[in-house]
Amino acid sequence: MATIEKRSSSYRARVTIYQHGKREYLTKTFKTENEAKIWGTTLELEKGKGxxxxxxxxxxxxxxxxxxxxxxxxxxxxxxxxxxxxxxxxxxxxxxxxxxxxxxxxxxxxxxxxxxxxxxxxxxxxxxxxxxxxxxxxxxxxxxxxxxxxxxxxxxxxxPKRNKALSMSDLTELKHYLLQHIDNEFNLMVLLEISTGLRRGEILGIKPEDVHYDGQYYCVEVKRSISPTNDDTKLKTKHSRRSVTIPKDLYALLKNITPKESGYLFDWYHFKQSELLKKLLKKIGIPATTFHGLRDTHASFLFSNNVPISYVSRRLGHDSIITTEKYYLELMPEKKHSQDTNALNLLESL
CATH class of the missing domain: 1.10.150.130 (Tyrosine recombinase, N-terminal domain)
Known part of the structure; x- marks a missing residue:
């Protein structure tokens, strides 16, 4: 049985155990005798259950x-x-x-x-x-x-949040700049990001054959993800493997990229895409964000145009709609203002 010992203003409980043929003790100190008894008795019962x-x-x-x-x-x-x-x-x-x-x-x-x-x-x-x-x-x-x-x-x-979604006006300005400077391969990577919402590693894992026309839509097949810390190319979740539709003009631009010796479509830039993106946005005069922020921007743009959450969830490669609701239901400022106005109009019409 557990023994309880009063020590000044506290109580110490001790339970005897046997490990590797040797007798040892489990001890713990409590403020009250009752707490010590409960702990000791519980352990004795657990010990009795094996x-x-x-x-x-x-x-x-x-x-x-x-x-x-x-x-x-x-x-x-x-x-x-x-x-x-x-x-x-x-x-x-x-x-x-x-x-x-x-x-x-x-x-x-x-x-x-x-x-x-x-x-x-x-x-x-x-x-x-x-x-x-x-x-x-x-x-x-x-x-x-x-x-x-x-x-x-x-x-x-x-x-402070680093992955900030761009406003609709900033997104439009960014896209126009990218289309005017398609000679820069990194710009095409950013254009693909805002057009698909792919994870950075998924973009780096694209091979030329992953960009194709399925007879109805121009698509990018997401089959692998590149990590800066290890050689594992597995996707984040089972739903990450997916086909994401892209505009025809973007398809043509991607098809014109010369594959790298590694077999991948894009240069990995020593995994310093965030630094390159920061310089790009500063040059254009757009608030800084990260590649994940561009992913957020893509999702927010779809939400702001009333695209169903079930579709957005599949496009982003989430395991469930719950994940999408938790992380991506932040509407663009313009959409929020519009909804605020609609809500006030409805209330005033009562």
Whole structure:
């Protein structure tokens, strides 16, 4: 049975376990005797069910590393696995001595909040996703007795958005400039981006044979994606493999590009497209954005012209409409003003 020991103004619970033939102890300190009893009794019950509670003495950082190397390695694509590995370096810093059995939502939340003071909310969110999957696996295996992963929240600095969608007027100006300067191959890459909303890696993965006429439409077949960090050319999701229609004039321009020695249509520019785009937009006098911002622009343009969300979702290669609603339902300023006017007119007509 668990033993409870009063220590000054707190109570320490201790549960005996046997690991590799040796007797060891799981201990945890609480503010009240009742909390200590509940913890001790719960562990004794879990031990009685045969659950491997001895793993609660394992350092969380060590458990996370083993979880990533044995479970996630063959469960996700290479790019995603690399992100899990990168996260382990952060976890090593945040939880250098924390043991599985002594973790709880309050302790972990405090550490994550401290991390969020100097990092963006998006960065904290991505880290938390990986921590949650590891904790849920530990709970399912019986290494921890409390499934508290869902209680953890991501807090962080609200950083200025870099992936800003261009306004309709800026989009029009950009397209006109690109068509007037088609001798520059990078300009054709940007033109393809605003015309399709492809991910940057998907554009870099296009080969000459992927640009074709199917008897009805001019299309670009999305079959692969190029990453700057590894040689994995797999697409992001199963719905990323798709055929995206393009204008006839753009089709003709793409067909005139001389393929590179690598077999791909576009030069990868050492993956510095963002720098080139920044210079291009500055030259034209258009607010800066990223390649993903141009993807947002394409989606917003379709939404502003009442194109059904189901079609936009398929065109963007999303797994579901929910993803599209979550990330791309930001209408262009002009459309919002129009809707505001319509809404006010309707209200005034009551």
């Amino acid at each position: 659950k491997a509670i001895a793993h609660q003495n394992t350092l969380f950082k060590a458990f996370y590393y083993l979880y990533v190397q044995t479970v996630k390695k063959n469960d996700v694509r290479k790019a995603t696995f690399d992100n899990y590995v990168k996260a382990s370096k952060v976890i090593n810093r945040l939880f250098p001595t924390a043991k599985l059995g002594k973790l709880d939502d309050i302790q972990m939340q405090a550490i994550l909040d401290k991390y969020g003071e100097t990092h963006s909310k998006k960065t904290v969110t991505e880290l938390l996703k990986k921590i949650r999957t590891a904790l849920r696996y530990a709970y399912a295996k019986g290494y921890i007795y409390n499934d508290f992963a869902s209680l953890l929240k991501a807090h962080g600095k609200e950083m």
